[in-house]
Amino acid sequence: MDIELILKVYPYFIEAAWVTIQLSVLTTLLGLTCGALGAAARLSRLAVVRFLGAAYVSFFRGTPALIQLFLLYFGGPQIGIQLDAFEAGVIGLGVNIGAYMTETIRGGIIAIDKGQREAARTLGMSRWQAMRYVILPQAARLMIRPLGVNINALIKGTALVAAISVVELTYTAQRFIGSTYKPFEMFLISGILYMAIIYVTGRGIAWLDRRVRIV
Amino acid sequence: MGLDFSVVPKYLDVIFLGALWTIAITVAAALLSFVGGILFAVIALYAPKPVRLPFRAFEWLFMGTPLLLQLFLIYFGLVQVGIDLPAFVAGVIGLGLHFAVYNSELIQTAILAVDRGQMEAARTLGLSRGQALRRVVVPQAVRDVIPPIGNNMIALLKDSALVSVIGVAELTLSAQLAIGRTYRPFEFYVVAALFYYVINLAMEAVLRRVERRIQASR
Numbered sequence: 001m002d003i004e005l006i007l008k009v010y011p012y013f014i015e016a017a018w019v020t021i022q023l024s025v026l027t028t029l030l031g032l033t034c035g036a037l038g039a040a041a042r043l044s045r046l047a048v049v050r051f052l053g054a055a056y057v058s059f060f061r062g063t064p065a066l067i068q069l070f071l072l073y074f075g076g077p078q079i080g081i082q083l084d085a086f087e088a089g090v091i092g093l094g095v096n097i098g099a100y101m102t103e104t105i106r107g108g109i110i111a112i113d114k115g116q117r118e119a120a121r122t123l124g125m126s127r128w129q130a131m132r133y134v135i136l137p138q139a140a141r142l143m144i145r146p147l148g149v150n151i152n153a154l155i156k157g158t159a160l161v162a163a164i165s166v167v168e169l170t171y172t173a174q175r176f177i178g179s180t181y182k183p184f185e186m187f188l189i190s191g192i193l194y195m196a197i198i199y200v201t202g203r204g205i206a207w208l209d210r211r212v213r214i215v
Numbered sequence: 216m217g218l219d220f221s222v223v224p225k226y227l228d229v230i231f232l233g234a235l236w237t238i239a240i241t242v243a244a245a246l247l248s249f250v251g252g253i254l255f256a257v258i259a260l261y262a263p264k265p266v267r268l269p270f271r272a273f274e275w276l277f278m279g280t281p282l283l284l285q286l287f288l289i290y291f292g293l294v295q296v297g298i299d300l301p302a303f304v305a306g307v308i309g310l311g312l313h314f315a316v317y318n319s320e321l322i323q324t325a326i327l328a329v330d331r332g333q334m335e336a337a338r339t340l341g342l343s344r345g346q347a348l349r350r351v352v353v354p355q356a357v358r359d360v361i362p363p364i365g366n367n368m369i370a371l372l373k374d375s376a377l378v379s380v381i382g383v384a385e386l387t388l389s390a391q392l393a394i395g396r397t398y399r400p401f402e403f404y405v406v407a408a409l410f411y412y413v414i415n416l417a418m419e420a421v422l423r424r425v426e427r428r429i430q431a432s433r
Binding site for chain 1: 217276279280281283287288291374375376377387401404405407408416
């Protein structure tokens, strides 16, 4: 174990961890947006919209995230989409995790007893009101933990953008492995930083879950 | 620069060969992760403390870090200690170990869920602890977690794309090869995605059959 080397290179990893955090936050926000839209589409009254929602989930869960990322970043310019690596990373990963979140959010909504919706409708609420005031407040509580699992996977998934040269934790580790020939040390620094990010996120989600839990 | 899929047929044989390698690496890593998962679960639950604690740390480290980082560690780390593995083998070991840890979590829960009476009965019949685990408890636990392990294996198929980064000529790298010759990234990544999608569908179909069979055997 080369402690001296670790002390010399760790500032680069701290900087890279900050990029990983930014990627994680932006990807989570985009993923939740795509997930909410996807779940709405999958639960729509219109068969065409339901089909589009199902196709979205099926394609993005059925193919590797790396391929989706390459398709967007390298193939995008051919269809007029020019993005820098960071933007492509956020959009590619966000739309990908959104497909998983679609299923999580949809699962939370359909887990609410049918009687709740029927009662709300009987009281004269519109479909939207029933969803907004009766179903979603209950469903949202159920979703927090499973969405936390999605976010945990997403944080580790941000490593993929190293393959399109975004200077985040994994890219930095790879670069220093190449220049120092000390893979274990580099793995250890970046691993500890990943686990710190995941640990803090996990505690945050557990806290949120406790705050809003009814039973 | 518009899209032009007419260049694709010329490289289909390269892509197809890549798909075969993807299937090979997925099957090999899946087997390793299955056997490894059982082994890890037994170690995590039953090994003596000096073995168990460092092992838990290893599991924790593997679950908390990205697969890509682990692949770099294994590929470059083994070279550093003088073991020069072909990229394919390093890829199988990396993917296999990563998913073995996830499978081990599932199997541990399942082992703990097997009725205590099973172990007691086996011991009463004169089986040693190891025998009782191997012949009575673990087989029942494993049967219970085949469906979630199957889901892990489908995730493994998609994550196998990552080994292209350490130079394994599977589906993703084959697509990149064709792109290098034709400068048509969009077309070839779409083709690669289609191949993955079809393999994914096939795996899901197999998994559903296995699930039905397990349900029937109960």
